[in-house]
Amino acid sequence: MPPDLLHAIQANLLSPAVLFFVLGVIAALVKSDLKFPEALYVTLTIYLLTAIGFKGGVAISEAGLGTVWLPALAALALGAAIPLWTYPVLRFAGKFPAVDAAAVAAHYGSVSAVTFIAATNFLNQVNEPFENYATAFLAVMESPAIVVGILLGKRAASGSSSIWGDSTRRVLHEAAFGRSVLLLVGALIIGALCGKRGLTMTEGFFVTPFQGVLALFLLEMGMVAARRLGDLKKVGIFLLAFGVLAPLLHGCIGVALGHWAGLSLGGAMLFGVLAASASYIAAPAAMRLSLPEANPTLYLTSALAITFPFNITVGIPVYFALARWWNS
Amino acid sequence: MPPDLLHAIQANLLSPAVLFFVLGVIAALVKSDLKFPEALYVTLTIYLLTAIGFKGGVAISEAGLGTVWLPALAALALGAAIPLWTYPVLRFAGKFPAVDAAAVAAHYGSVSAVTFIAATNFLNQVNEPFENYATAFLAVMESPAIVVGILLGKRAASGSSSIWGDSTRRVLHEAAFGRSVLLLVGALIIGALCGKRGLTMTEGFFVTPFQGVLALFLLEMGMVAARRLGDLKKVGIFLLAFGVLAPLLHGCIGVALGHWAGLSLGGAMLFGVLAASASYIAAPAAMRLSLPEANPTLYLTSALAITFPFNITVGIPVYFALARWWNS
Amino acid sequence: MPPDLLHAIQANLLSPAVLFFVLGVIAALVKSDLKFPEALYVTLTIYLLTAIGFKGGVAISEAGLGTVWLPALAALALGAAIPLWTYPVLRFAGKFPAVDAAAVAAHYGSVSAVTFIAATNFLNQVNEPFENYATAFLAVMESPAIVVGILLGKRAASGSSSIWGDSTRRVLHEAAFGRSVLLLVGALIIGALCGKRGLTMTEGFFVTPFQGVLALFLLEMGMVAARRLGDLKKVGIFLLAFGVLAPLLHGCIGVALGHWAGLSLGGAMLFGVLAASASYIAAPAAMRLSLPEANPTLYLTSALAITFPFNITVGIPVYFALARWWNS
Amino acid sequence: MKTHPMKLVTVICETLAREHLTRLLAAVGAHGYTLFPVEGDGSQGQRPGDIAEFGNIQLEVVVQPAIAEQLLARLHGEFFPRFAMIAYTSDIQVLRPDKF
Amino acid sequence: MKTHPMKLVTVICETLAREHLTRLLAAVGAHGYTLFPVEGDGSQGQRPGDIAEFGNIQLEVVVQPAIAEQLLARLHGEFFPRFAMIAYTSDIQVLRPDKF
Amino acid sequence: MKTHPMKLVTVICETLAREHLTRLLAAVGAHGYTLFPVEGDGSQGQRPGDIAEFGNIQLEVVVQPAIAEQLLARLHGEFFPRFAMIAYTSDIQVLRPDKF
Ligand SMILES: Nc1ncnc2c1ncn2[C@@H]1O[C@H](COP(=O)(O)O)[C@@H](O)[C@H]1O
Ligand SMILES: Nc1ncnc2c1ncn2[C@@H]1O[C@H](COP(=O)(O)O)[C@@H](O)[C@H]1O
Ligand SMILES: Nc1ncnc2c1ncn2[C@@H]1O[C@H](COP(=O)(O)O)[C@@H](O)[C@H]1O
Ligand code: NA
Numbered sequence A, B, C: 001m002p003p004d005l006l007h008a009i010q011a012n013l014l015s016p017a018v019l020f021f022v023l024g025v026i027a028a029l030v031k032s033d034l035k036f037p038e039a040l041y042v043t044l045t046i047y048l049l050t051a052i053g054f055k056g057g058v059a060i061s062e063a064g065l066g067t068v069w070l071p072a073l074a075a076l077a078l079g080a081a082i083p084l085w086t087y088p089v090l091r092f093a094g095k096f097p098a099v100d101a102a103a104v105a106a107h108y109g110s111v112s113a114v115t116f117i118a119a120t121n122f123l124n125q126v127n128e129p130f131e132n133y134a135t136a137f138l139a140v141m142e143s144p145a146i147v148v149g150i151l152l153g154k155r156a157a158s159g160s161s162s163i164w165g166d167s168t169r170r171v172l173h174e175a176a177f178g179r180s181v182l183l184l185v186g187a188l189i190i191g192a193l194c195g196k197r198g199l200t201m202t203e204g205f206f207v208t209p210f211q212g213v214l215a216l217f218l219l220e221m222g223m224v225a226a227r228r229l230g231d232l233k234k235v236g237i238f239l240l241a242f243g244v245l246a247p248l249l250h251g252c253i254g255v256a257l258g259h260w261a262g263l264s265l266g267g268a269m270l271f272g273v274l275a276a277s278a279s280y281i282a283a284p285a286a287m288r289l290s291l292p293e294a295n296p297t298l299y300l301t302s303a304l305a306i307t308f309p310f311n312i313t314v315g316i317p318v319y320f321a322l323a324r325w326w327n328s
Numbered sequence D, E, F: 001m002k003t004h005p006m007k008l009v010t011v012i013c014e015t016l017a018r019e020h021l022t023r024l025l026a027a028v029g030a031h032g033y034t035l036f037p038v039e040g041d042g043s044q045g046q047r048p049g050d051i052a053e054f055g056n057i058q059l060e061v062v063v064q065p066a067i068a069e070q071l072l073a074r075l076h077g078e079f080f081p082r083f084a085m086i087a088y089t090s091d092i093q094v095l096r097p098d099k100f
């Protein structure tokens, strides 16, 4: 490994956020009675999403929509496209049933907001500037892959009655107004409308405590991810490998695409992180709603117990090294 | 409309707090799955009340009780008096049953802490100074109208057994020790005892994040208010008009009284806001307890779905313009 | 009383944190409907423990483990030893049944994190420096006394079946991985690994709002403690006296030991506070699990309704005066 | 184990009726109760439960059949007309009949 | 007080089935329901409930016996194969039979 | 739909008994359980539930009648003397008897 990469990995592993994640993993493994209340989990989610949304919106108001639309479109297209190649890989190389392949593919095309936030945290830490409006890419990448994945899966699954029947409408509703999209897009627009002045007023809340809140949240996510570790043996070696290789591949593609779309080193790296990350809240919820036949153990374990920890610890510095290599 | 007023309305509508309120309204209208946990709602309430109480108390310790008592007494009297004219209007012009008229009247004499806080936020934003001890007026205005309203309503309603019988005692207990009064008055006294030094110690909590927390809270309140919009058609045109005209009238009276009591422009405006605002938590709870015969749809819809959003968006800049006009 | 002590007591009583504690006591006594949601209580606990753990860890990384190990060992030994003399006192002078004496003894050997935090708050307020790594003493003192107390009690109690049988293993598990130990020790290690740079990144969360959060938490603890006041008459005069005299005695011993272990005035005082404080969450939970025959009214009332309020209000300045006297 | 028949009365109602209800329980002679917040939907609309004051509670009380009877009668007469609520009884078996 | 027999159907299931369930209730003609988050353990593993999406809800609905029958049949056919859940019915007594 | 009789055992107890209880359930052979925090009032005073450790939980478990019997017996012998709690059983109907 090149010394730069090693250094980046070490810097990442020794950041408070990642160490709290590790503490969470340990807490779950030793079966500590530590447990976050559900209300705290939701509160942290709302906080993190509105904070990055708002800051992203302010950044858009500074940069102008003209700068943002092209890479945002690229992000959207990439998200929608990823299931198109992951589905056949899982279906034919992995021999998964069609609905399961579609469900897993949807997860990897969609994104993990926490992974994205951890990556911006990493960039701050190594003093690498990035386009703050990258939050807009996060916002547009959550839903397209979910819709594509459901369409792929629906051809195979069959809903027997009207409770299941009209789900396409509901999926599109979720894609547009689901909690995380609504908060992100809403806060983005608010930030764009308020501009710098709005940020000055609220930075004691949206900026000052942000990094510490992220650390606390990753403590919880460490526990949540580790609880799924027991399912690793149920998913098979193919999905284990997929959970590490898919993000690496998508990270490369994302970094390249981000670079091509004119982003800075930091921005291209974030693009790679988004492509590499897999959704573990929005996508599972959508799958239970629209493809309830798909086996949740498969997609939850790969997204939450393999890809998420991999990205948080090793992936982020790797995509950073990739972006640096590409840029030079 | 005078350009100043237009400008003030625009400034208000483009503040983060009001935009998050609008986002909440939208979230409810599009039936998003976004939902605040109950614990978060309570936490935000506790935070906002203790924070303004504490800061208000520090301001009292600076200004001296001698300065505060007269306007505080005026506030208390105004709160107790408002039901005396709103009740007959609702009873005879509006043709409401006596208990309903009394219940609605109680709501409009009492106050909304959030509206008050949003108004101080507005004043900060337009750099208009105000008496920080105005929180004391908020504290003394919550209960009197509720007591008056219940007395008005009790003459009409009839409690058939002892569970309902001893409610007067309980109402007075609530008026003195109910959650919001206790937190506000308690924090006021603590602030007054600690003075500036206490504020220095705790401003990283009570001041730094305050505006952002308010924005988050208004996001929730937008959802809560919007969920009641469906009831608008149930309350009739009279109450709809009342929900807008009563605050305008009370705002005028409040601004005038505040001015007369020797407050600054900002202070008089806050006085007007208090008079104009209607309670939607403390008063409904008191009505369910003491006038359970009154129809909650009437008072909740008018206070929460009409008056509250009106004040937050348009009312606040209007009362500001009034105060400015009065002052010049 | 020497004027210095009086002054210290007064300074403590007029701090926001202690005044909010008093407000909580009043809220419970007047039966206000104020109630903290359980999720808020847990959140505040997690926040306070990780914040002091993290800051303590950073302090260890500055001071070096070489400085910390000796006083930490002394703390651990003191914690384990306290039950050895409190048990016979309660058993023979107090005439308590063996399990009850053992249970109460465990509580007084263990520690109250909130009392410790309130003491650091006091030191900050009177501008007295102290070893920030003292959090390490807090971390090592929670469990030993609980283990000792359970061993003392087990000889007397008898579990009739296997649900009760294997509890020793579970007690040791709790002692090592229970929520508060895990958070404290985990955050300590994270802080030590991250060092000053980690603190710079997260101080907007772990430092800026800390004092205000503590004040809010003490508001809740005031209510919780006051709800137990009704049980005072059930525990008898002996335990009442014990609840005040034991902390005074342990405070003296702690201050002396801390001084002997080479700590500064502030550090020795914190040592005394730890010795003097009694656990009211971790120890009761361990007792219900391992000595369910012990009467919870006894240990909860003495630790929570007597010793805790005594320490928060009067004890802390007394131990401070003791440390000053010892140092001069 | 010998078990004894007892009645479980379950009440689901708006939170703001809580104090009235617990006072009614004391009045009819119940020895304890259990309650928790719930969400609900019914004839008076959805109650999402993000604000306790606008939400529901579910209250469960174990009582002697005669007390259940009395409780229901008073719920019917004094509470049903005033609050959004439902109530029902079911048959249960307990071990310590004297406790209830 | 004259009481009337009615059925209480209790469903404990993963939170993500919620929307399907409430739609099913509407489809079979229930007039209301009550629900709350719960933790659980069962054949599909522990559900600790710190993240609602990975947790359980308990849903309780009071219905006429005929509707209970229908509800159970559809739960059996359409829900049991898809979701982690249990369901059971019990006999209860209500005062206002027309409400359900 | 053919339903099968089963027993629902409900236990309301102080939170700190939780671990003992779930171990007891495993010991008597229950296949799952559901629990949630509750507030309560009883002979041992009010439990307001703002601190989980000082509050109550309600635990519900569906079991075969024979297991219910065993569970009750052990609750009576080992738990009632030690913890603030109540327990009761009721008759329910399930669709998949082999699940319990
Ligand atoms: N059929 C039902 N089954 C279960 N819960 C119900 C039912 N009807 C009403 N509820 C509950 O009782 C509350 C008040 O009912 P309502 O007065 O009909 O609005 C609702 O919010 C529900 O929580
Ligand atoms: N025997 C049981 N008694 C009570 N609740 C149960 C039982 N079995 C399962 N559950 C509940 O139903 C949920 C789903 O069950 P399962 O599909 O078996 O994992 C569990 O998480 C529990 O909350
Ligand atoms: N009669 C009752 N009905 C319903 N719940 C009860 C009853 N008695 C006690 N409880 C519950 O059981 C808990 C412990 O009861 P106790 O041991 O009597 O204090 C109480 O806190 C209540 O939650
Ligand atoms: Na992705």
Ligand code: NA
Binding pocket: B107, B108, B109, B110, B111, B112, B250, B274, B275, B276, B277, B278, B279
């Ligand atoms: Na008013």
Ligand code: NA
Binding pocket: C107, C108, C109, C110, C111, C112, C250, C274, C275, C276, C277, C278, C279
């Ligand atoms: Na101690």
